Amino acid sequence: MFVTMNRIPVNPEHAQRFEENFRQRARLVDRMPGFIRNLVLRPANPAEEPYVVMTFWESEAHFQNWVNSPEFKEGHAKSSTLPREAFRGPSRLESFSVVTDSALKEERA
Numbered sequence: 594m595f596v597t598m599n600r601i602p603v604n605p606e607h608a609q610r611f612e613e614n615f616r617q618r619a620r621l622v623d624r625m626p627g628f629i630r631n632l633v634l635r636p637a638n639p640a641e642e643p644y645v646v647m648t649f650w651e652s653e654a655h656f657q658n659w660v661n662s663p664e665f666k667e668g669h670a671k672s673s674t675l676p677r678e679a680f681r682g683p684s685r686l687e688s689f690s691v692v693t694d695s696a697l698k699e700e701r702a
Contacts, residue, residue, distance in 0.1 A: 594629070594649060594650065594651065594652075594690070594691040594694065595649075595650040595651070595652055595653045595655070595656055595688065595689070595690055595691070596647060596648070596649050596650070596688070596689045596690075596691060597647065597648045597650075597656060597686060597687065597688045597689075598645055598646070598647050598686070598687045598688075598689070599645070599646040599647075599684050599685070599686045599687075600643040600644070600645055600684060600685045600686075600687070601643050601644045601645075601646060601680070601684040602643040602644075602680055602681035602682045602683075602684070603639065603643070603644050603679060603680060603681065604678065604679055604680065604681055605639045605640050607675060607676075607678075607679035607680075608635075608639055608644075610675060610679070611644065611675060611679065612633070612635070614674070614675065615633045615646075618668065619667060619668045621664040621665075621667060621668040622648065622659060622664070622665075622668055624664075625655070625658070625659045625662070625664065626655060626658070627650050627651040627652060627654075627655025627656070627658070627659075628648070628649075628650060628651075628655065628659065629648075629649035629650060629651065630648075630649045631646070631647065631648050631649075632645075632646070632647040632649075633645075633646050633647075634646075634647070643681075643684075643685075653688070653690070656688070
């Protein structure tokens with residue numbers, strides 16, 4: 594499994610609109626091959642910590658196919674409706690390969 598985490602520093606006065614954009618998202622990613630799920634995490638301290646947007650994929654190749662797709666451009670067009678001052682700084686994308694997952698039943702020898 595492959596996981597991305599996009600850390601997005603949002604100014605608290607724009608948090609409600611930021612969250613609403615995700616609630617009303619186009620959901621194009623949901624139909625992409627290899628997509629598992631999407632989580633949007635609200636920080637405990639929005640004035641100092643970023644939102645975290647996570648996507649889960651079957652593989653990095655599936656994620657790259659999404660990033661290079663027309664659906665990606667269309668799905669992200671709505672996020673550009675927030676003004677620049679809605680953000681406290683640039684977002685930071687991190688990516689990971691899953692080593693263990695407690696939700697999966699592992700066979701035991």
